[in-house]
Amino acid sequence: MTRIAVLSGKGGTGKTTAVASMAWYSKGLVLADCDVDAANLALTMNGSLRTKDDYVGALKAHIDPDACIQCGKCEDACIFGAISDFKVNEIHCEGCGACKVVCPEDAVTLQYLKSGDIYVLDTEKGPMVYAELFPGESNSGKLVSEVRRLADDLAESEDFDVVLIDGPPGTGCPAIASVTGADLILAVTEPSLSGEHDLMRLIDLAQHFSIPLCVAINKWDLHPESAKQIEESCHRKGVLVVGMVPYDPAVLKAIKAMRPLPSLFPRSPAAIAFNRIWREVSKRAVARKGSGVLLKLD
Amino acid sequence: MILAVASGKGGTGKTSVACALALALDRPLTFLDCDVEGANAYLFLHPEFTSREEVLVPYPVIDPVRCNACGRCVENCQFGAMIRLGKKVKLMGNLCHGCGVCRMVCPEDAITMAGRPVGVVHLGTAGVMRFACGELNTGEALSVPIIKRIKEEKDDLVIIDSPPGTSCPAVECIDGTDFALLVTEPTPYGEHDLRSMITVCRRLEVPCGVVVNRSEGDDDIIDSLCRELEVPVLMRIPFKRRVAECYARGRTLLEVFPDMREGLLDLFIEIRGMRK
Numbered sequence: 001m002t003r004i005a006v007l008s009g010k011g012g013t014g015k016t017t018a019v020a021s022m023a024w025y026s027k028g029l030v031l032a033d034c035d036v037d038a039a040n041l042a043l044t045m046n047g048s049l050r051t052k053d054d055y056v057g058a059l060k061a062h063i064d065p066d067a068c069i070q071c072g073k074c075e076d077a078c079i080f081g082a083i084s085d086f087k088v089n090e091i092h093c094e095g096c097g098a099c100k101v102v103c104p105e106d107a108v109t110l111q112y113l114k115s116g117d118i119y120v121l122d123t124e125k126g127p128m129v130y131a132e133l134f135p136g137e138s139n140s141g142k143l144v145s146e147v148r149r150l151a152d153d154l155a156e157s158e159d160f161d162v163v164l165i166d167g168p169p170g171t172g173c174p175a176i177a178s179v180t181g182a183d184l185i186l187a188v189t190e191p192s193l194s195g196e197h198d199l200m201r202l203i204d205l206a207q208h209f210s211i212p213l214c215v216a217i218n219k220w221d222l223h224p225e226s227a228k229q230i231e232e233s234c235h236r237k238g239v240l241v242v243g244m245v246p247y248d249p250a251v252l253k254a255i256k257a258m259r260p261l262p263s264l265f266p267r268s269p270a271a272i273a274f275n276r277i278w279r280e281v282s283k284r285a286v287a288r289k290g291s292g293v294l295l296k297l298d
Numbered sequence: 299m300i301l302a303v304a305s306g307k308g309g310t311g312k313t314s315v316a317c318a319l320a321l322a323l324d325r326p327l328t329f330l331d332c333d334v335e336g337a338n339a340y341l342f343l344h345p346e347f348t349s350r351e352e353v354l355v356p357y358p359v360i361d362p363v364r365c366n367a368c369g370r371c372v373e374n375c376q377f378g379a380m381i382r383l384g385k386k387v388k389l390m391g392n393l394c395h396g397c398g399v400c401r402m403v404c405p406e407d408a409i410t411m412a413g414r415p416v417g418v419v420h421l422g423t424a425g426v427m428r429f430a431c432g433e434l435n436t437g438e439a440l441s442v443p444i445i446k447r448i449k450e451e452k453d454d455l456v457i458i459d460s461p462p463g464t465s466c467p468a469v470e471c472i473d474g475t476d477f478a479l480l481v482t483e484p485t486p487y488g489e490h491d492l493r494s495m496i497t498v499c500r501r502l503e504v505p506c507g508v509v510v511n512r513s514e515g516d517d518d519i520i521d522s523l524c525r526e527l528e529v530p531v532l533m534r535i536p537f538k539r540r541v542a543e544c545y546a547r548g549r550t551l552l553e554v555f556p557d558m559r560e561g562l563l564d565l566f567i568e569i570r571g572m573r574k
Contacts, residue, residue: 007337009464011308016487027483037463038306038491059376079356079397091469092500096376096397109506110376133465135497140465141439169308169462171337173439192546194313201336201436208437222539223546247539255485 001155002285004165005034005182009198011169013190014218017251019166020044020260021274022281023125029162031123032151033130034144034178036116041166042130043258047121055131057142058115059095061088062097065108074099074108091136116143118150127154141173148177160281169198179206185213185283186242186277191226196233203237212288214240216277219247242284243277245270299573300456300475302504306491308462310481311511311535316459317342318551319479320427322562328453329424331431332471333442333461345429347422349467353432354413355443356396360387364408371400371409392439417444428453445470464494472499476573478506479532484517492520497572498525505572509565512537521528528571533565 006015006022023031033041061082063074068086075083078099082092088099090113100108101129115137121128129151131143151163167178178184185206189199197213206213215234220227231241248270254261262271303316313331317339320329331339358371368388372380379393380400391414401409417434430451432444444469449458461469472478478499483490492508499506508524510517513534524531535541535551535558544554553559 004398008308010338011336012310036466037465037493038487040307040487040490043486043490076463077398077402090472091473094397096395096399097374098397098399098402101374101399101402133463135494136469136501138466138469140463170441170467171436172335172434172441172467174463175335176437176439192542193341193548194336194545197338197341198336204436222542226546249304249540252485255487258486 001115001152001163002161003165003182004184004186004281004285005165005167005179006076006186006188007167007175007178007202008169008188009171009202010189013188013195015168015188016040016044016260017255018186018188018216018218018274019164020087021262021271022278023164024260025275025278026162026282028126028160029164030126030151030155030160031128031164031166032147033166034147034174035166035168036131036133036140036143036147036166036174039088039130039132042119042121042128044255044260045121045123045128046259047123047128050120050127050291054114055116055118055143055146056112056114056141057146058113058137059110060090060093060113061095061097061099062109062111063088064107064109067105069105071104073102074105075270077102079266094138119144120150120154127158129154141177144174144177167173175239179209179211182211182278183288184281185211186281187213188218189215189230190219191195191217191223191230196226196230199230203239214242214281214284215242217241217243218245220244221246222228242280243273245273299477299570300458301569302458302460302472302475302478303481304460304468304472304478304495305462305481306464306495307482310483310488312481313338313342314545314551315479315481315509315511316457318558319458319562319566321550321552322559323566324426326426327455327457328428328430328451329457330448330451331459332445332448333459334432334434334441335461335526337431337433339459340431342550343424343427343429345422345424347420349421350414351419351421353417353419353444353447354396355416355440356411357394357414358389358400358409359412360389362386364406366406368405370403370405374399374403392437395440406445416440419444419447425507442470443465464498469498471503472504473502475504477569478504479509479569480506481509481511482520483512484510484520485515486519489519489523493523494501498527505574507532507569507572509533509535511535532568533561
């Protein structure tokens with residue numbers, strides 16, 4: 001099984017458009033939308049619902065008011081500031097259990113609460129897994145790992161060779177969970193100083209975890225000099241630019257029509273560019289199959 | 299007043315709006331770039347940095363002599379950060395939240411808490427503004443401690459540039475502010491993620507209003523959501539290719555639309571009227 005993760009560092013550079021387009025050109029694959037804060041791929045893939053399950057992943061402390069003697073030890077022990085007036089603030093609670101450990105009256109319990117939903121859809125190209133974390137909930141990295149696990153299981157049981165991951169922006173917890181064990185990262189960037197700055201952070205992350213990465217510059221002709229500068233920066237870091245996608249109004253039309261770009265505008269310049277990128281990316285991912293590494297131990 | 303500029307979806311124009319607003323106000327204020335996984339406001343505001351501070355999070359250090367690998371810490375760590383390898387306990391630093399439960403439960407007093415750097419905060423000035431931004435170290439997962447440190451910078455007026463998303467980092471930015479200005483775009487993606495973001499603001503009891511960026515005249519998809527949820531649309535920024543061209547080189551919206559200054563000042567007055 002080959003796992004390809006599409007990330008960007010900066011948000012809004014075209015990850016989801018790239019994933020939907022590449023999926024369209026594939027022979028069939030499993031899709032995993034790992035941007036659980038803002039899951040948008042399902043809005044474009046138009047799949048039919050196969051399953052919807054509760055995500056019970058948020059461990060939260062609860063103080064039994066009848067057993068609590070209001071000694072305040074829990075409040076002192078909580079480094080997250082989640083306890084005041086002998087009550088737990090569920091938004092700030094990280095479920096570490098320090099309050100439970102220090103409570104002399106056994107008044108604290110840790111309870112798993114539902115904090116999102118996990119969906120499996122059937123799309124034209126194969127099964128798709130995505131999740132919606134309830135707004136304001138924590139631990140998105142754990143939910144990303146759950147989506148990844150489910151996608152791997154589906155690829156295994158239904159005999160798909162490729163899992164294509166639509167990743168979140170950033171380089172923190174959910175981004176790390178999205179790239180762990182991937183064979184290749186496709187970084188989608190845009191020709192701007194911000195795009196370049198965030199791309200360099202993502203390249204550092206990939207190198208930190210020893211995951212091969214290649215770059216696509218989306219909307220490159222909006223600022224050709226910046227695109228050239230990004231190419232040069234990538235070259236200096238030993239990173240390959242596999243494709244350049246021109247700015248194309250068809251992309252916005254496809255997003256508004258909620259369909260993959262090539263399904264509506266197969267001859268659009270952006271669709272043609274994504275087709276080329278998919279051929280490069282899938283070839284390279286297979287070649288490095290199995291080279292993905294797990295999170296390094298300290 | 300503390301004003302957070304936020305959005306669920308990435309790339310909608312948070313940084314552009316936050317920087318343009320700060321520059322239009324042209325008065326002493328503190329600008330906090332809290333997108334520590336991709337801090338870009340410095341590219342537009344060109345601050346001069348005067349100091350740099352490491353952000354440390356509590357971190358357990360295991361004394362190998364005292365530790366007898368009883369496994370109490372392994373059982374009690376809710377994050378799976380402690381693993382037992384034969385007669386030793388090892389810490390997986392990436393997973394540690396620094397809560398100190400391991401130290402509390404250790405019967406041998408083998409664990410002490412030390413500080414571990416997870417990122418840096420840069421402090422400086424940009425014209426009449428004070429400026430702070432943060433940077434998460436490569437490979438570190440938790441950006442919240444850095445955001446907390448940046449938010450310690452106080453002022454009569456604070457503008458926060460938040461990270462995308464609707465989970466911990468975005469929550470940390472919006473929590474405790476007086477108003478959240480939500481930047482979106484008129485697409486199904488923008489609408490879906492704005493809905494989540496409004497829910498976050500409601501949970502945190504922070505009043506909010508919407509800026510529609512890249513408006514092409516027909517913003518019905520956002521307008522109807524805002525009507526449904528009774529959130530005001532405070533401003534629209536038209537779509538122009540030149541915006542992207544200027545943005546690419548770190549030029550602000552005010553340079554593309556000089557007339558926007560008045561609109562932004564009106565926006566600020568409106569926000570002041572709606573703040574908590």
